[in-house]
Amino acid sequence: MKSNSSLRRVGFSFGAQIYSQIVNVGVQIMLVPILLHAWGAQSYGVWLLLSAVPTYLMFSDFGFTLSAKNEMTIKAAKGDSHGALVTYQSVFVLMAIVGAAVIVLIGAILFFVPLGSIFDLGALPEYQAKLVLFLLSLNVIICQFMGLSSAAIRASGRPATEIAITGTSRLLAGAVIAGFAVLGGSFVLVATMAAVESAAFIVAILLWLRTIAPWLKLGWSHASRQEIARLFHPSVSFMSQTFGQAFMISGPVIVLGMVANPVGVVVFSTSRTLARLGTTATNTIGAAIMPEYSRLFGLGNYALFRRLTFLHFMAALVLAALFYVSLSFLGGWLIAFWTKDQVKLVQPFFGLLMLAVVLEMLWTTLFIPLGAINRHVVTAHAYGLLALLGVIAGYFLAPGYGLNGIVAPLILVNVIMLVTAAVQLAKQSPKIDEAPGVAAIAAVPKLEK
Known part of the structure; x- marks a missing residue:
């Protein structure tokens, strides 16, 4: 392998990273005036409060997707496609178990905790606030699997594509939230459509992966406890x-x-x-x-x-x-x-x-x-x-x-x-x-x- 090919790959990845950073900053900046216009300052403040809590669930995979990216890339480069598949399916099983457990735990907590006595929900009924919080948490759990899909894309030899697709997923998520809010959608509708968009995007990526890396099949037949450990x-x-x-x-x-x-x-x-x-x-x-x-x-x-x-x-x-x-x-x-x-x-x-x-x-x-x-x-x-x-x-x-x-x-x-x-x-x-x-x-x- 020549060093100029490495520089070329790094250059493509850097360009994709710049695009991803522009998307991240742009979405954060643009959503503020759009949602303020659609909902008003008080309601937007409630949305920020409800959407801030689920962000802590970004830690729910305990870093396994990032480790999986590195491990699968190393194994794929060695020609160990079976080893990469074992890592892929092992992390998938782990995330499915952890994700299901977290969702059940959140549901139980929301059922018993009186949100209205802890936070100022304005005119939003408490049952709607709980439903929105549950849907936003579900969306975060779904998005964890985007990280695993990214690991498969990187292992297939397309690191720049992985970065660009991750940035595009954030752009589409921001567009869905802004679009349904401007159209008069309620918090519940916006949160629902955000989760639906995330799931649909991941399904589309998985279908695409079947064409570019058919050896990376999503499932559990090759999952290994030893690999997880x-x-x-x-x-x-x-x-x-x-x-x-x-x-x-x-x-x-x-x-x-x-x-x-x-x-x-x-x-x-x-x-x-x-x-x-x-x-x-x-x-x-x-x-x-x-x-x-x-x-x-x-x-x-x-x-x-x-x-x-x-x-x-x-x-x-x-x-x-x-x-x-x-x-x-x-x-x-x-x-x-x-x-x-x-x-x-x-x-x-x-x-x-x-x-x-x-x-x-x-x-x-x-x-x-x-x-x-x-x-x-x-x-x-x-x-x-x-x-x-x-x-x-x-x-x-x-x-x-x-x-x-x-x-x-x-x-x-x-x-x-x-x-x-x-x-x-x-x-x-x-x-x-x-x-x-x-x-x-x-x-x-x-x-x-």
């Missing part, structure tokens, strides 16, 4: 990283809300939103490259795997440096322009925040190749623990040091994570060399196209 730790560790990100993003805001005034919360949140554009940029690049790491590892092309790792990190280093310098000069003007002078840039807090973000950009770049080959367990668990400790430290430092006391622990967390990710990646070199060789490449010539 083997994927358990890498899957749960992805969950640890997700919780770590939640701690780092939401934790400081909660702490400031407890120990500072609302102005401090606004300054922190606004500054962080601007600063984390750098992390968004490196995450977009990493998401585009991750499938290629899995594929190279499966093919046994470890020399190109290491070369790609080096180039990826150097690109992130250059991007981080340019981002830091740019915001050092333009940060104050951008915040003033964005907020119409309602928020002012605070130093040295903003400079410290930028340093924390730059360190995050670098260590998360090193995490991508580890995650792509499911060798990320130590790094991900370390992040989950350190992020929690960082937020706790900020709670004790904020009263005396203000915003600087909040951001200082974040810098330390990201320094430790940069060292941890680098050490863990270095430890993988001997294991990579001992892994199965490149003899299996000949078994899958179609993946070279």
